[in-house]
Amino acid sequence: MPAVDIPETETREKAGLAAPWNVVVHNDPVNLMSYVALVFRKVLGFSKDKAQRHMLEVHHKGRSIVWTGGREKAEFYVQQLHSHLLLATLEPAPQDK
Amino acid sequence: MKLTATEEGALDLEEIPPFLYELLNAVPLQAASSDPRVESRFFPDPALDELLAEDWKSFVQPELQATFLSAREVVLADLLGTSELDEGFSMEIPPDHMDAWLSALNQARLAIAEENHFGEKDMSEEISPDTSDPRSIALFQISFYGFLQECLVKMQE
Numbered sequence: 001m002p003a004v005d006i007p008e009t010e011t012r013e014k015a016g017l018a019a020p021w022n023v024v025v026h027n028d029p030v031n032l033m034s035y036v037a038l039v040f041r042k043v044l045g046f047s048k049d050k051a052q053r054h055m056l057e058v059h060h061k062g063r064s065i066v067w068t069g070g071r072e073k074a075e076f077y078v079q080q081l082h083s084h085l086l087l088a089t090l091e092p093a094p095q096d097k
Numbered sequence: 098m099k100l101t102a103t104e105e106g107a108l109d110l111e112e113i114p115p116f117l118y119e120l121l122n123a124v125p126l127q128a129a130s131s132d133p134r135v136e137s138r139f140f141p142d143p144a145l146d147e148l149l150a151e152d153w154k155s156f157v158q159p160e161l162q163a164t165f166l167s168a169r170e171v172v173l174a175d176l177l178g179t180s181e182l183d184e185g186f187s188m189e190i191p192p193d194h195m196d197a198w199l200s201a202l203n204q205a206r207l208a209i210a211e212e213n214h215f216g217e218k219d220m221s222e223e224i225s226p227d228t229s230d231p232r233s234i235a236l237f238q239i240s241f242y243g244f245l246q247e248c249l250v251k252m253q254e
Contacts, residue, residue, distance in 0.1 A: 032246055085200070089142070089144050
């Protein structure tokens with residue numbers, strides 16, 4: 001039988017899509033702390049306490065990972081956070097080997 | 098200026114002095130700044146991935162632009178409904194317009210900060226309003242819009 005190379009490429013792409021991604025929110029000096037916490041509750045469905053915790057992490061540490069999961073949903077969350085003018089990015093989540 | 102949360106969940110703004118009324122009217126215009134720095138802040142790259150950034154510009158940025166514009170239009174319509182009384186101007190922010198106001202006020206604050214290169218230090222400065230100093234007016238404007246945002250956030254909690 002002839003060898004087929006294509007499946008290897010597909011496997012890599014699938015692995016890339018399946019790998020977890022972090023949604024990261026970065027600090028900015030203008031957005032109000034109360035507003036950032038409200039956006040976390042609205043967009044990510046956080047409880048009041050969880051929203052407050054992540055907001056404070058952004059404020060004190062400069063960034064907070066607010067969600068980890070599939071790339072498509074991570075992009076969706078980043079878009080939602082951008083629509084509320086929060087500085088958000090997605091980055092590959094470190095994986096255990 | 099008097100702020101009252103109504104039983105229907107609206108925010109009534111009454112006895113607005115002319116200077117603050119002027120600042121309120123400036124929200125949609127200020128938020129629609131065409132300064133390139135403002136554009137960079139409103140539409141940040143979503144990742145280091147250049148390919149994603151390009152796609153984002155083509156597909157997501159127009160949606161974000163439409164969202165921001167729609168919020169400004171709602172605010173503009175509310176401002177057109179302002180009435181002038183002896184004790185000052187008065188207007189109402191209905192409950193279903195609060196998200197639009199939160200967005201437009203945020204857009205305006207970020208735009209002013211970018212245009213004036215305000216950073217962490219400027220934002221935590223004690224404000225002494227001086228109408229002859231544009232920087233002082235800009236900081237006061239950010240602070241006034243922030244105060245309104247805080248009121249709207251509290252009403253949504």
